[in-house]
Amino acid sequence: MDSSKKAGTRHTASGTVDPFVGDPAWAPTPRRVKVRAPGKINAFFRVGPLREDGYHGVASTYLAVSLYEEVAITTKPGTPATDITVSISPESSLDAELLASIPLDASNLAVRAALLVADISENPCGVHIEITKHVPIAGGMGGGSADAAAALVACDSLWHTGLSWEELSQLGSELGADVPFALLGGAAVGLGIGDQLTAALAPTPLHWVLVPADYGLSTPVVYGTLDKLRASSGAEVAEPGEVEAGVLAALRAGDAHALAPWLHNDLQAAAVSLAPGLADVLAQGEGAGALASLVSGSGPTVAFLAVDAAHAEDLAAALTANGHEAWAVEGPVHGAHIVL
Template structure:
């Protein structure tokens, strides 16, 4: 018996970052939108915990117990007094180290899959608590849709969205480390006051109205200067997308994936085509959002 869970990528339509806290984290106002690029995580009973991965950039995914999917299985098993003896297989389609929460998605997917496989009956609140222990973006990967993340991003408030938004994502030639981007943010912020992060009211109103033009005017990412400092070539990718007609161009999260908001599917395809021939990125994907969070595709009986 096995269980497969499909889990989406995310784009940050706003990422407001506060000053570094004493624990090293930063307070955030993080407006997440789940988008239709997916990993699929399958768990199967096994003699011991092991992780395998296939798909684009699978060779960059750790297959030991540092993998968030493995950590999710261990965390859930520990709570219910059992061994995490499963084979976790990740079918990868979300960019690795791309700022789209691919690792977090795998953690949420494995958690939900193990819950279904083992029949633990964990409540939604308990699953979200485990997600928050695993990482700041993991709770949203479980929930999906649209949400405001506060604290370090793990405290979620669902948001109303009045329509579908069309996105183009350009994958960079190499990854960026999220901790490195935050360190660069801190370096660039030295000597100046960093305001408290607050969700943008015009942005929330644009989401609720389903207004792509208004959302484009409000999209922002406080980590973008740090990502561009570490990866200056992304400036060319952003410029290419804007020149092709994107309503907004922004680094996704900590990067280096760049995200382009467009008015409709035809515009998205045109921007994607221009980016593919621009020589500024290695791959391009079109997706819509919001979409559902982690979803069981193949439920299993408890065992």
């Protein structure tokens, strides 16, 4: 951490440092910060063999899209930092049954994120976390990771911890491989277990249609199913070391037609094996004119690539007419950022 931004100091306009830690006059009333963080799709996803540490190496191209989680955190002055409560906002757009499955205890990723920041802050206090859910739950789009990223940013702001993006990312990697990307946003290549990020050039937004499912898929179960499918087929799988150059070239050019043939997800076969109805969704989107389609991450959300914004709206309308919920989105978009 930069010593000039040490937690417990406030930098004033005159350049002096005003100590406020322990000052009962500072922040006598609750403070509130709201952070927005995006969901993601994996435009390209290679998965290596199961490693001895229980993880799989990956080579992924992440794309942050305009479907956001919102996390509002309010301080509870005078309470210990372990006094963390969490609730789900009634403004959430997801199915009530799925919302009811979200843990509201210390296992919630946003709570864990707040505790991580509290551990290195000089004057933390208890907080209440309110999460407005829009990214599908257990949908392969990193919704929980977005919540964690938003909580890291919010608590850093509330407690004046002064963490850099790199420091926040390091904390995020303790919570899950997708958390650093939810902080970064944009487009990126992810190696290792997905947490070794390199930003990718993608100056022109691409347009997509997302079709969520009314159920979730467990990421560990999807990976385990992939391992079983590979074992049964005798497939020899190498450790992935890079993404295809064609993916990155298409993103740099902002060319949906060029990107279409490169869309790939090694986990798709496993997701479809667990949820066979996904095959029908994929076929319907392609039949409705999508340039290409794939299951996002571990699924079951399906992403369809469109030519432009108008095509995405038309494609979403066609899928809605077929009885699906369909959302037109674009990406890349910014990572976790304060909105209030």
